[in-house]
Amino acid sequence: MIGRIFEIREFTLHDGPGVRTTVFFKGCPLRCAWCHNPEGQSAEIETMVRKGGEKVVCGRDISATELADELATNADIMNESGGGVTFSGGEPLAQAQFLLEVIPLLKARGIRLAIETSGYAPASEYRAVVSQLDFVYQDVKLLDAEAFKRWTGGDLSVVQENISWLRKSGVPYSFRVPLIPGVNDDATSRGAFAAFAAGSKIEYLPYNTAAGSKYPMLGRVYSLEGI
Numbered sequence: 530m531i532g533r534i535f536e537i538r539e540f541t542l543h544d545g546p547g548v549r550t551t552v553f554f555k556g557c558p559l560r561c562a563w564c565h566n567p568e569g570q571s572a573e574i575e576t577m578v579r580k581g582g583e584k585v586v587c588g589r590d591i592s593a594t595e596l597a598d599e600l601a602t603n604a605d606i607m608n609e610s611g612g613g614v615t616f617s618g619g620e621p622l623a624q625a626q627f628l629l630e631v632i633p634l635l636k637a638r639g640i641r642l643a644i645e646t647s648g649y650a651p652a653s654e655y656r657a658v659v660s661q662l663d664f665v666y667q668d669v670k671l672l673d674a675e676a677f678k679r680w681t682g683g684d685l686s687v688v689q690e691n692i693s694w695l696r697k698s699g700v701p702y703s704f705r706v707p708l709i710p711g712v713n714d715d716a717t718s719r720g721a722f723a724a725f726a727a728g729s730k731i732e733y734l735p736y737n738t739a740a741g742s743k744y745p746m747l748g749r750v751y752s753l754e755g756i
């Protein structure tokens with residue numbers, strides 16, 4: 530099967546323990562206003578135009594075996610350091626069938642696997658993929674359905690159903706909250722996040738002040754400019 534990715538980043542530090550390689554999948558069903566990887570949203574191959582006119586093609590098609598081979602380049606270093614591969618994006622679960630082909634190929638080489646996900650995927654696909662992983666970074670963006678719809682375009686109940694399953698699954702996980710000024714970083718929201726975590730691990734990610742930098746390169750406008 531063929532998948533579509535837009536970057537493979539080696540020796541990443543913030544996507545899990547040890548030495549890791551992170552692969553960014555192209556395409557995401559959500560449209561978070563603060564998304565700092567807008568080139569990961571569309572499933573189509575796009576061209577970014579950098580300042581000075583340099584063109585960069587975002588997105589390439591790759592087979593499951595080719596991707597596994599590429600990700601396994603540093604398998605020894607990853608395995609010795611307690612690291613592994615992290616699936617990110619975009620939304621990796623938007624290519625769940627492809628992931629289900631890649632995962633066994635990496636596991637056969639002893640590589641531990643993590644995912645960074647919004648949890649915005651059909652329950653059957655979420656469960657099929659997540660149950661095979663060693664760690665899950667599960668986004669918690671907003672806890673109010675109306676606000677979730679307004680800021681991400683999605684239906685919160687889809688995420689909530691998957692999180693309910695995750696809590697009981699036995700798969701190690703951590704919640705991750707991207708703190709966005711004026712959206713979800715007030716004291717009430719933080720209190721609600723802590724209560725929601727209910728003893729589970731939860732990390733707060735500071736707002737990325739460069740979040741909007743790639744939008745003009747894609748001919749798009751960053752709606753949260755100036756926050």
Ligand code: SF4
Binds near residue numbers: 564619
């Ligand atoms: S879920 Fe992630 S990749 Fe998708 S739009 Fe939101 S921030 Fe961007």
